[in-house]
Amino acid sequence: MAFSNDDLKLVERFKAGDRRALARLITLLDNHPDSRDLLERLAPPAPGGAVIGITGAPGVGKSTLLGGLIAGLRRRNHRVAVLAVDPESPITGGALLGDRLRMARVAAADEDIFIRSLSSRGVAGGLSASVHAISQLLLRFGYDRVLVETIGVGQAEMAVLRVAEVVVLMVMPGTGDEVQWEKAGLIEVAHLIVINKADHPGVERLEQELIDALSAGQESRVPPILRTVASRDEGVDAVIDNLEEIVSRRPGLNWLQMRTEILQEAEMLLGRRLRELADQDESLDDLARAVALGQRDIYGATEETLRRLLPRLDSQDRPAVRSVTRQ
Amino acid sequence: MSEKSDATVATESTGRTPAGGRIRVMLAKVGLDGHDRGVKVVARVLRDAGMEVIYTGMWQSPQSVVRSAIQEDVAVLGLSFLSGSHTALMPRVFEELSVAGASGEIAVIVGGIIPKDDYQTLLDMGVARVFGPGSPLREIVDFIRQRAGRRSR
Numbered sequence: 001m002a003f004s005n006d007d008l009k010l011v012e013r014f015k016a017g018d019r020r021a022l023a024r025l026i027t028l029l030d031n032h033p034d035s036r037d038l039l040e041r042l043a044p045p046a047p048g049g050a051v052i053g054i055t056g057a058p059g060v061g062k063s064t065l066l067g068g069l070i071a072g073l074r075r076r077n078h079r080v081a082v083l084a085v086d087p088e089s090p091i092t093g094g095a096l097l098g099d100r101l102r103m104a105r106v107a108a109a110d111e112d113i114f115i116r117s118l119s120s121r122g123v124a125g126g127l128s129a130s131v132h133a134i135s136q137l138l139l140r141f142g143y144d145r146v147l148v149e150t151i152g153v154g155q156a157e158m159a160v161l162r163v164a165e166v167v168v169l170m171v172m173p174g175t176g177d178e179v180q181w182e183k184a185g186l187i188e189v190a191h192l193i194v195i196n197k198a199d200h201p202g203v204e205r206l207e208q209e210l211i212d213a214l215s216a217g218q219e220s221r222v223p224p225i226l227r228t229v230a231s232r233d234e235g236v237d238a239v240i241d242n243l244e245e246i247v248s249r250r251p252g253l254n255w256l257q258m259r260t261e262i263l264q265e266a267e268m269l270l271g272r273r274l275r276e277l278a279d280q281d282e283s284l285d286d287l288a289r290a291v292a293l294g295q296r297d298i299y300g301a302t303e304e305t306l307r308r309l310l311p312r313l314d315s316q317d318r319p320a321v322r323s324v325t326r327q
Numbered sequence: 328m329s330e331k332s333d334a335t336v337a338t339e340s341t342g343r344t345p346a347g348g349r350i351r352v353m354l355a356k357v358g359l360d361g362h363d364r365g366v367k368v369v370a371r372v373l374r375d376a377g378m379e380v381i382y383t384g385m386w387q388s389p390q391s392v393v394r395s396a397i398q399e400d401v402a403v404l405g406l407s408f409l410s411g412s413h414t415a416l417m418p419r420v421f422e423e424l425s426v427a428g429a430s431g432e433i434a435v436i437v438g439g440i441i442p443k444d445d446y447q448t449l450l451d452m453g454v455a456r457v458f459g460p461g462s463p464l465r466e467i468v469d470f471i472r473q474r475a476g477r478r479s480r
Contacts, residue, residue, distance in 0.1 A: 019397060020427070020428065020429060023397055023398055023399070023400040024400055027348060027351075027400045030348065031348035031349075088379075092342065092374070092375050092376065094342050094349075094373070094375055094377045094378050095349075095374060095379045095380065096370055096371070096374045096380050097379060097380065097381045097382070098381075098384075100381060100383050100384070100395060109390065109391075114398055115395070115398055116398055116399060117379075117381050117399060119379050
C-alpha cells in the first residue's frame with residue numbers, strides 16, 4: 001500500500017523507540033489489511049523472539065496465568081507484549097475488552113511490558129492475519145515474547161492460534177468439557193497443557209482423560225501436562241521453564257509453508273481490492289440486473305467482470321490511502 | 328454524494344471512525360474508589376453503540392491509566408469518580424499525559440458524583456466534558472463519537 005507522510009512519520013518514531021507510534025501503527029494494521037507491507041520498512045526482529053498463544057474456555061484463568069507469566073518472563077529479562085483477543089458483539093460490532101483488569105498485578109511503571117486488547121472482528125476481517133502482523137510489529141519493536149490470549153472457540157479464534165509458534169491450552173477440573181477440546185481440535189495443536197485451579201478436586205481424573213484422548217493414536221503425541229494455581233502463582237515458573245524449552249528447540253520456518261501463507265495473504269488482499277473496484281463499477285450493477293432478469297447467465301457475467309476489473313487491479317489510482325494519523 | 332459526507336454519516340450511525348476503524352475508548356477508576364456500577368453501565372452502553380471499550384477496573388494509578396490508554400491507542404479516556412478525589416487526582420492524570428507527550432491526543436472525560444462547583448475547575452484543567460448523575464447516556468455516546476471523529480480526520 002502507498003503510505004501517507006503521516007504514516008511514514010509514525011514509522012520513524014517507531015524506529016526511535018516511541019511507544020505511542022507503536023500503538024498507532026497497531027491500529028493501522030488492525031484496521032487496514034493492505035497496510036501490512038509496512039513491516040517491510042522495519043528492520044527484521046532480533047533472532048530468539050517468539051509468539052506464544054494461550055487459549056482455554058472462559059473462566060479457566062487465562063488472564064490470571066498471563067499476569068504470572070508476564071512477571072516471570074520479566075524476571076528472566078524478556079521484554080513482554082500481550083495481545084488479548086476478545087470477541088466482538090455480532091450485532092453491534094462493539095466489544096468490551098476487560099483482560100487488562102485481570103492482569104492488574106503487572107507493574108504499570110514497567111515500560112518493557114506492553115498490553116493491547118483487540119476484538120475479533122469475525123473471520124471475514126482476517127483476524128489471524130491481523131494478529132500475525134501485529135505480533136511481528138511487536139517483535140520488531142523489541143518485545144521478544146509476544147503472548148496472544150484468546151478463548152479458543154470458533155473459527156476466528158482457532159485461526160489466531162495458527163499465528164503462534166507455541167500454543168498453551170488451559171483447562172480446569174470439574175468442567176467436563178474434554179469432548180469440547182477434542183471437537184475443536186485444540187488438544188492436538190497444543191504444545192503444552194496447563195491444568196489450572198489444580199487445588200480443585202478431579203485433577204488426577206482430568207489428567208488421565210487428557211492422556212487417554214491424546215495417546216489414542218501414539219504415545220509420543222502427549223505434550224507436557226502441568227498443574228497450576230495461577231491465582232497463588234503456584235506452578236507458574238514450571239510453565240515458563242517448559243515454554244522456554246519448547247521455544248529453544250522449535251524448528252525453523254518451512255519455505256513450503258511460507259509459500260502457502262504468501263498465497264493466502266495475496267488471495268485475501270486481491271479479494272479486498274476486487275471488492276473496492278466493484279464498489280465503483282456501475283457496469284457490474286447493470287450485469288447483475290441482466291442476470292436477475294434472466295437475460296444473462298451468472299458465469300458469463302463473472303467472466304466479463306473479471307476481464308474488465310483484473311487489468312485495473314494494479315492501477316495506482318485506487319481510492320486514497322486511509323490513514324489513522326491525525327491532521 | 329461525496330465520499331466525505333458518506334464517512335460522516337457512517338460515523339454518526341455506527342461505532343466506526345471516518346478512517347474505517349472502530350472507535351476505541353478506555354474507562355477507568357483512579358484512586359481508592361470502590362464503586363464501579365455506574366462506569367460498568369456506561370461501558371455496556373458504549374459497547375452497544377458499536378465501540379471497543381477497554382475497562383481497566385478500580386484502584387488504578389494516574390500513571391497506569393495513562394500508560395494503558397496510550398498502549399490501547401484510545402481516542403477517549405473516561406474516568407469515573409465517586410470518592411470526591413477528582414480535584415486531587417485529575418491534575419496528576421494530566422501531568423502523566425504531558426510526561427508521556429500525549430497531551431491533547433486523548434480526550435479526557437469525567438463522570439460520577441461531581442459537585443457542580445467543581446465542573447469549571449475540571450474543565451480548566453483540560454477535561455473535555457463532565458458527565459454528572461442523570462446525564463443521558465445518549466449524550467455520552469454522541470460526545471465520544473464526535474471526538475473520535477475529529478481525531479481520525
